[in-house]
Amino acid sequence: MEQITYLLFIKRLDELQTVKDRRANATGTPDPDPFFDEAQQDLRWQNFKARDPEIMCHQNLPTVHKLRHNEQITEDDLAGLEEIFLAEAVASPEDLDEVRAAGGLGLFVRTLCGLDRQAAQRAFESFIAGMHLSASQLDFITLIVDVVTKRGVLDVGDLYGVGSPFHDRAPGGPDDLFSLEQIDDLKIVFIGLQSTAKPTGLAA
16 A cells, blocks of 8 residues: 555544544544554544654755645646655555545645645734633634644634534534624635645646
């Protein structure tokens, strides 16, 4: 199995297990069929990538540095990254085709490697500017930054639902804390985070 396929596989398993864990905690009923038992916790993506994030995410590469720091990438950036992945057998041509179809290599690497925390905080500065946030609102935004730092991108739909990490703060989603106009402004921030991971035609 190519490395990029394996990383995608264990990341998805970990996401599914996280949802199962939250449901088990909410109901007080242990998960009868976990993907990872106690002896396999080191294999979970959240623990696996933390062991050596520089090697896992090639953060020494300029394109990955851009993705980690929410800087706009270009077509040339991605082409160079694809060449490296192919040369080092990190991915096969078929893997890259699959990743392109699923949203692109830039978003894929961003979701694997996450976002630099300071970059995530800067992304929300325009949203927070001029607002007098309540303690609950500030706590919610801080959690958004935490999740974006880990996941790399986020969608407004991720803020809703029992399986969402935001459910304990706002069971009804951001509607419990923010106006519709403010939620629209959040959408703009989320779209901006995704757009920097999608290439422009001009070299930076």
